[in-house]
Amino acid sequence: MLHLALPHDPENWDPHQPPFTVSRAVARQIAETLVDQDPRTGEIRPWLATEWEADADSRNFTFRLRDGVTFSDGQPLTARSVRANFDRIVELGPMAYVGANLLAGYEGTTVLDERTVRVSFSESNAQFLQGATTQTLSLLADATLQRTPDEVARGEVIGSGVYLLEDYRPGEKLVLRRRPDHPWGSGAVDHRGPAAFERVDLSFIPDPTTLVGALVSGQVDAAYPLDVATLGAIPEDRITLDSRTGSGISVPLVPLLHRTLMKEAAVRRALNHATDRQAIADRIFQGRVRPATSVLTRATPGWVDMTEYLRxxxxxARQILEEAGWQEGPDGIRRRDGERLQIEIRYSGSGSTYEQMYQLLQHQWRQVGIDFRLAPTTPAQMSEYSIYDAPYDLSSWSQGRNDPDVLRVVYSSFYENQSFFFGRPVREIDDALLAMQRTVHTGKRAEAAARAQRLILRDGYSIPLFDSVGTIGWGREVATIPFDAELKPSFAGARPAGQEKP
Structure with missing residues (x-):
């Protein structure tokens, strides 16, 4: 048995619904995708499909399914299964906004024969093949697809994965049981056949320090994801750490554009120049993260250095604010027309690493005359608002993906997503994001990605802070737990100490 601790209850392991790290990590073990991405080379590799081809303009994608694949309830994987899953994702809409974005322009899926399927789009969709490797486009059995989204969220999600869900106790643990009849595997994972661990117990330990303590003491065999700020307390002679820069969006602060102050480009631009990212990396994360240099992390294909906007x-910063009419007041905080330059963030997790980072930013921003108000609150209170009506100015989130198209999924105005742009189009940014999606030519697609990054940062639509890092740790009873291309653990490739590769 492998006993692994998570920092919180995933609560929803429907792969089509939640975009959160822990939820995606659990769903990845239960359900599988047509293709996978090699975490070392970025190459697209076979999984549930053994062959595939795209037409010249990347509008039609044909997949030939692996023979003999079954879901854990015994239902065979067929071309109709692919159609039912992709249709469901599109129908879920905002509830599956990441998947719906990956299927943008979806015209439908055609069953060519029992094991051959064609997925068609109204326009070129250059990102789709990589998108098909992500957990969001996993395939589920008919018995799951027939349930309502709420029923699936905490119900029996039936996939073709190497593990199946055996037990769930809210707030306490989730148990996965190995499928003995799983002879296939991903071409991106160095493993075939059933998993090495018969059972995986996932317990939930919210406090980062307690999570590390459980790992070091041997209370759990492994822990993921570890808070980077706690890694210094881990004895690396007894604990193996695998820590890597993630691909996707750099961890940012997000200006919420419905708020009066955040509508002002000068204020947003000043925040980027007022931020000392190296100090955040050194003081808050003990040098274990790298300061952000763009909207994308360095590990993401298409990343371009945009330090000129983030220096x-x-x-x-003072010059930008003064030119916009913000003058320093007697208390050092700037004012204009009687209004103080006061910006608020609300967040859950008092005493957390993020709160410490916000406190450092509070000091940095005060040096240029900005009052940064910190308002810790409960998760329940945070859930009362969306980013479209939140009564505060800044939010924080990230999104992982090993393709620059993650920018479109997050920053477009034309799809329901996490972006503050939804319904508030910035034409230049939309054009660049659409060009990146629709351009098949590799060089031109890279140019579109660079243009999108520049436009997002030029007017301060994002305040990137540091490149996200994924860290997993395990003790002496474990030989390895490999990462996939998006830094989610692969329990299929995990092995106990002393066991050779199959």
Whole structure:
């Protein structure tokens, strides 16, 4: 048995619904995708499909399914299964906004024969093949698809994965049981056949320090994801750590554009120059993360260095604010027309690493005359608002994906997503994001990705702070737990100590 601790209850392991790290990590073990992505080379590899081809303009994708694949309830995987899953994702709409974005322009799926399927789009969709490797486009059995989204969220999600859900106790643990009849595997994972661990117990330990303590003491065999700020307390002679820069969006602060102050480009631009990212990396994360240099992390294909918009330059920040009419008041905080330059963030997790980072930003921003108000609250209170009506100015989230198209999924105005742009189009940004999606030519697609990054940062639509890092740790009873291309653990490839590769 493998006993692994998570920082919180995933609560929803329907792969089509939640975009959150822990939820995606659990769903990845239960359900599988047509293709996978090699975490070392980025190459697209076979999984549930053994062959595939796209037409010249990437509008039609044909997949030939692996023979003999079954879901854990015995239902065979067929071309109709693929159609039913992709149709469901599109129908879920905002509830599956990541998947719906990956299927943008979806015209339908055609069953060519029992094991051959064609997925068609109204326009070129250059990102789709990589999108088909992500957990969001996993395939589920008919018995699951026939349930309502709420029933699936905490119900029996039936996939073709190497594990199946055996037990769930809210707030306490989730148990996965190995499928003995699983002879196939992903071409991106160095493993075939059933998993090495018969059972995986996932317990939930919210406090980062307690999570590390459970790992170091041997209370659990492994822990994921570990808070980077706690890694210094881990004895690396007894605990193996695998820590890597993630692909996707750099961890940002997000200006909420429905708020009066955040509508002002000068204020947003000043925040980027007032931020000392190197100090955040060194003081909050003990040098274990790298300062953000763009909207994308360095590990993401299509990343371009945009340091010119993110350079720590307090004098420049003051100049931008003064030119916009913000004058320093008697208490050092700037004012204009009687209004104080006061910006608020609300967050859950008092005493957390993020709160410490916000406190450091509070000090940095005050040096240029900005009052950064911190308002810790409960998760229940946070859930009362969306980013479209939140009564505060900044939010924080990230999104992982090993393709620059993650920018479109997050920053477009034309799909329901996490973006503050939804319903508030910025034409130049939309054009760049659509070009990246529709352009098949590799060089031109890279140019579109660079243009999108530049436009997002030029007017401060994002305040990237540091490149996200995925870290898993395990003790002496475990030989390895490999990452997939998006830094989710692969329990299929995990092995106990002393066991050779199959």
């Amino acid at each position: 720590h330059d307090p004098a420049r």
